[in-house]
Amino acid sequence: MKTKKPVLIVLGEPNSVFIEILSNVINKFKRQKKIKYPIILIGSKKLIISQLRFLKKKLEFEDIHSNYTKNQKLKNQIYLIDVDYNFKKPFDKISKKSRSYISKCFKTGLNILNMKHSDIIINGPISKKDFLGGKYPGITEYIFNKSKKKISKNSVMLIFNKKISVSPVTTHIPLKRVSKFIKQKTIINNVLSLNSFYIKKLKIKPKIALLGLNPHCENNLKFNEESSVIRPALRKLKKRNININGLFSADTFFLKKNIEKFDAVIGMYHDQVIGPFKTIFGFDASNITLGLPFLRLSVDHGPNETMMGKNMSNTQSLENIFNFIKSIK
Numbered sequence: 001m002k003t004k005k006p007v008l009i010v011l012g013e014p015n016s017v018f019i020e021i022l023s024n025v026i027n028k029f030k031r032q033k034k035i036k037y038p039i040i041l042i043g044s045k046k047l048i049i050s051q052l053r054f055l056k057k058k059l060e061f062e063d064i065h066s067n068y069t070k071n072q073k074l075k076n077q078i079y080l081i082d083v084d085y086n087f088k089k090p091f092d093k094i095s096k097k098s099r100s101y102i103s104k105c106f107k108t109g110l111n112i113l114n115m116k117h118s119d120i121i122i123n124g125p126i127s128k129k130d131f132l133g134g135k136y137p138g139i140t141e142y143i144f145n146k147s148k149k150k151i152s153k154n155s156v157m158l159i160f161n162k163k164i165s166v167s168p169v170t171t172h173i174p175l176k177r178v179s180k181f182i183k184q185k186t187i188i189n190n191v192l193s194l195n196s197f198y199i200k201k202l203k204i205k206p207k208i209a210l211l212g213l214n215p216h217c218e219n220n221l222k223f224n225e226e227s228s229v230i231r232p233a234l235r236k237l238k239k240r241n242i243n244i245n246g247l248f249s250a251d252t253f254f255l256k257k258n259i260e261k262f263d264a265v266i267g268m269y270h271d272q273v274i275g276p277f278k279t280i281f282g283f284d285a286s287n288i289t290l291g292l293p294f295l296r297l298s299v300d301h302g303p304n305e306t307m308m309g310k311n312m313s314n315t316q317s318l319e320n321i322f323n324f325i326k327s328i329k
Contacts, residue, residue, distance in 0.1 A: 004037040004329060005118050006074055010105045011043030012124025013131070014085060015094045016303030017313040019051040022124070023059040025318045026078065034322065037329055038074035040064065040118070042105045044085035054090040055311055066108050068117070081108055091308040094127045102131050106146065114148050119294045122321060125303045128172065137172040140289045143296050152291030154186060156193040158264075159277055159300060160286045160324065165264045166273035167194055178269045182213060182225050187233040187266070193290040194264055195242055201295075201328050206263035209253065210234055210246030213268040217247045230268075254280065283317040286324055297321050 012018055029035050041048070041061060052059055061078040068074075085101045112118050126139055136142040144155035158167045169190055170181045191208060198206035212218075213225045226247060237244050250267065252258070254276040259265075267273030277285070278300075289296040299317040307313050 006038035006040045006079070007325060008109045008112060008118050008121040009039060009041050010109045010121065010123040011041060011048070012102065012126045013094060013303045014044065014047055014087065014098050014101065015092050015305065015308060016125050017307050018124035018303070019048060020055050020057070020311060021299070021313050021315050021318050023052060023057045025315050025322060026059060029322055034326055036076055038076055039078045041078065041080045042108050043083055044101070045080055045082040047085055047087060048080070050090040054309060066111070083108060094130055094303060094305055096130050096133070099131050102126060106143070110146055113294045120297070120325060121294060122297045125299055125301060127303055139298065140171060143289055144291060147292050149293050150291055151293055152193050153189050154291065156190045156290035158194060158197065158288040158290055159274055160288050161281050161284060161320070164259050164262060166267060166277045167264060168267050168270045168273050170269050172270060175269065179213065179225060182229055182268055184229055184233040184236070187230065188237060191237050191242060191244060191266055194266070197290050198263065204263070205243055207261065208242065208244040209248055209262045209265045210244055211250045211253060211265065211267045211272065212247040215251065216249045283314050284320055285317060286321045297324070
């Protein structure tokens with residue numbers, strides 16, 4: 001039997017709930033015999049051991065060097081590439097001190113991906129404010145920029161749930177600037193990336209809903225984005241045999257009778273689609289970056305500083321990720 005490529009997990013912000021969540025989910029899935037591929041953790045060995053000891057949890061792993069080759073046979077178990085990190089306490093306040101450490105972890109993971117030793121990377125939650133420092137809108141754009149190869153003109157954020165997924169055309173930008181980034185090319189690129197993902201990974205041609213920008217998809221001004229940008233993009237997409245419908249007004253779209261008809265929703269800005277989505281599904285979602293030659297997935301929540309060390313964190317998002325990987329591996 002051909003050995004499956006390993007799944008990489010960059011541990012992300014060191015001061016977060018991720019080790020707690022990760023140990024719970026991995027041990028649960030191992031007991032259920034659902035992990036049938038190697039996993040490589042990328043992060044500080046000392047920190048993992050310190051946090052596990054504090055949390056009174058266990059996670060078995062074996063050390064592996066970052067320069068391992070794809071010819072090296074890996075078992076279906078957990079490995080660790082150790083990245084040095086200086087710390088005093090198992091859990092501390094989030095700050096810019098971890099920026100260099102997180103950057104090294106991502107660099108290690110991206111090198112492995114660029115060498116095609118792996119095709120899936122998961123990252124733990126990260127404080128965008130402290131890590132990115134305003135250089136990128138979010139981790140979606142950061143990873144897209146750092147990747148050597150792209151299969152799309154721009155990155156696409158997909159918040160995935162098997163019942164319905166959402167994708168914003170613009171991500172982490174101020175609301176007053178959203179309209180400037182609503183372009184036909186961007187909308188078309190997002191829809192084509194999403195459509196390709198569903199066909200290649202999930203083996204279905206998705207039913208896609210397209211939302212407008214303004215209330216009720218209209219306004220009383222001579223120029224509005226619906227008539228000038230979004231509807232023309234919709235017409236072009238239909239000519240390309242994409243199963244897409246719209247425009248829908250965001251204020252009523254997320255009613256049960258509507259969302260049951262579609263696989264995915266393209267919205268114009270972050271909170272327009274992610275707010276209603278989280279109201280319906282909570283954290284039962286995976287954050288997936290499209291437009292790359294590999295899959296990047298992330299939990300759909302932040303470091304959750306207030307819950308660190310309490311052994312009470314919700315594991316739904318990471319479980320969603322592992323279930324999704326199981327469905328495509």
